[in-house]
Amino acid sequence: MSSLDGARRAGRLIPRVLVSVVLFAAVAACGIGSSPSAGRQAATSAPPPAVAKPTTYPLTIDNCGRKVTFDAPPKRVVLLNGTSVAEVESFIVLGIQDHILANSQSYEVSDDPSFVDRIKAIPRANLKLNENFEVPREQVLALKPDLVVSTWAGGFDDKIGSVTRDQLDAAGIKSFVTPSNCANGDLNARPEDKERYEKQSVESSYELLLSLGEIFDVQQRAADQVNKARADIAAIRKEVAGRERKHVLVVYPGMSMMNNNGLPAVFGGGLSDDIVDRAGGVNPFAGKTNTQLAEINAEALASAQVDVLVVGLFQPGEKADVMAQDLFAKFPYWQASKSKTFTSVSDSFYLGPLNTVAIRKIADAAR
Numbered sequence: 001m002s003s004l005d006g007a008r009r010a011g012r013l014i015p016r017v018l019v020s021v022v023l024f025a026a027v028a029a030c031g032i033g034s035s036p037s038a039g040r041q042a043a044t045s046a047p048p049p050a051v052a053k054p055t056t057y058p059l060t061i062d063n064c065g066r067k068v069t070f071d072a073p074p075k076r077v078v079l080l081n082g083t084s085v086a087e088v089e090s091f092i093v094l095g096i097q098d099h100i101l102a103n104s105q106s107y108e109v110s111d112d113p114s115f116v117d118r119i120k121a122i123p124r125a126n127l128k129l130n131e132n133f134e135v136p137r138e139q140v141l142a143l144k145p146d147l148v149v150s151t152w153a154g155g156f157d158d159k160i161g162s163v164t165r166d167q168l169d170a171a172g173i174k175s176f177v178t179p180s181n182c183a184n185g186d187l188n189a190r191p192e193d194k195e196r197y198e199k200q201s202v203e204s205s206y207e208l209l210l211s212l213g214e215i216f217d218v219q220q221r222a223a224d225q226v227n228k229a230r231a232d233i234a235a236i237r238k239e240v241a242g243r244e245r246k247h248v249l250v251v252y253p254g255m256s257m258m259n260n261n262g263l264p265a266v267f268g269g270g271l272s273d274d275i276v277d278r279a280g281g282v283n284p285f286a287g288k289t290n291t292q293l294a295e296i297n298a299e300a301l302a303s304a305q306v307d308v309l310v311v312g313l314f315q316p317g318e319k320a321d322v323m324a325q326d327l328f329a330k331f332p333y334w335q336a337s338k339s340k341t342f343t344s345v346s347d348s349f350y351l352g353p354l355n356t357v358a359i360r361k362i363a364d365a366a367r
Contacts, residue, residue: 047203047230050223055214064153064182065190066165068174073216074147076101078125080135080162082151085110085119086178086352090208092118093225093353096216101145102127104135108316111348111357130161137163147174151351154185179211180204180351201274202233202355209353225353232356233278236363240280246366247305248281249336250349252312253323261297264327267312267349268293275355279362281308298330306334308366309342312349320344341365 060069073096079087081104088105091097092115102125110116125143130136134155140148140163148168150156156165156175165175183189183197196204206226213222250272252258255265268285276283284304285293309327311320320342328337336342343365348357 046234049230050206050210050226052213052219052223055217055219057217059214061211061215063175063179064177064186064193066175068176070174070215073099074145074174075099076143076145077147077149078135078140078143078145079103079105080140080148080150080155081105081129081133082155083133084151084178084351085115085347086205086208086350087149087151088119088122089115089347089352089354090212094209094212094216094218094221096212096218097122099216101125102135102143104129105151107314107347109313109318109346111346111354111361115347132160132162134160134162136161137167141167141171141173145173147176149176149178151178152181152184153177153189157185176211176215178351179207198270200270200351202229202271202278202359204271205351205353205355206230208351229353229356233359236356236359237278237280240363240366243280243366245280245282246307247284248276248279248308248310248362248366249284249304249306249334250276250310250312250345251327252314253327254313254315254318258294259296260294263296263298263301265312266293266296266301271351271355272349275349275358276362279359279366281362281366302331302333304334306331306336307339307341308362309334309336310349310362310365311342311344313344313346 058069058071060067077100079100079102085105085107088097088100088103091100097118100122103119103122104124104127106119108116127135127139137158148163154160156162156177158164168175180196180200182193186193189197206229209222209225210219213219250267251264252267253264256262258265266285268283268288269290273283273286284306285296309324311323313320324342328334328340331337343361345358345361348354348361
């Protein structure tokens with residue numbers, strides 16, 4: 001949705017017919033439920049600075065347990081849909097969008113407004129999604145790409161009409177899955193890939209940037225992006241250190257199809273918890289699985305401790321203030337309702353290069 005994890009991937013599993021309606025690669029990017037402490041552990045473990053070095057070809061990488069060898073930077077890339085924008089936005093921030101032959105990812109709102117038009121400017125090559133909201137194998141093969149990128153392992157499943165990685169290999173075409181989503185849609189994923197998926201964090205977004213940087217020989221750009229983001233987040237964490245940790249509820253009212261009770265979609269677990277934690281907050285639904293989040297009812301929302309409301313936007317024309325006031329009226333006992341404390345996010349809350357924006361917004365709102 002992945003990232004909007006449309007609502008499967010940043011780790012949420014909902015019927016594919018709904019996934020495309022939300023166009024939410026980010027939600028899968030949000031990651032599936034993990035222990036409440038997983039995000040805090042990720043946030044407090046300072047990784048070493050990303051170090052750039054020129055790529056030496058042929059380059060062989062391990063991607064979801066497959067060895068993929070590149071003889072040069074790919075020049076004809078097809079981005080599958082997967083209800084994500086994590087991949088296309090990562091290409092943009094790395095300055096390699098001109099390598100995209102056909103892009104099927106899109107999102108009509110963004111926390112970086114320039115991204116909407118920049119994504120629209122990337123060729124689509126008349127791609128038509130099938131009933132499962134994925135690019136059919138025939139279209140992919142007809143384009144003769146040299147690389148096909150999927151936000152999740154399930155994007156290469158022939159059961160949804162997609163081309164498989166084996167079929168691409170047979171045609172001499174490389175394939176790549178966003179590393180933190182290797183277990184998303186693959187029941188036979190390696191234990192390490194399952195763990196990476198279950199413990200998605202902001203670092204998962206950086207892993208994607210660094211992987212693309214290596215493949216396309218733009219490692220310095222990737223390292224610069226990652227190091228700046230880490231420094232910005234470290235500065236925010238320093239600001240919020242010692243502050244009372246407020247309870248931050250993140251909901252996407254326009255994604256009510258993800259809640260079995262018709263309520264706004266509630267985000268928790270994995271990347272969602274990590275973003276809130278890095279902003280100095282606590283997610284009242286931290287560590288919940290997608291199944292548990294889908295079953296949240298009005299009573300559970302009403303009794304939740306909510307000091308700050310974060311309204312997620314994913315469709316043009318949605319007004320955060322209007323949706324916030326509506327929720328405040330429905331749940332008047334929240335502290336956030338009494339203080340009218342809210343902020344809004346869109347794609348910065350998904351897997352992708354904009355997580356720092358969400359962290360900054362939430363930290364500011366929680367002052």
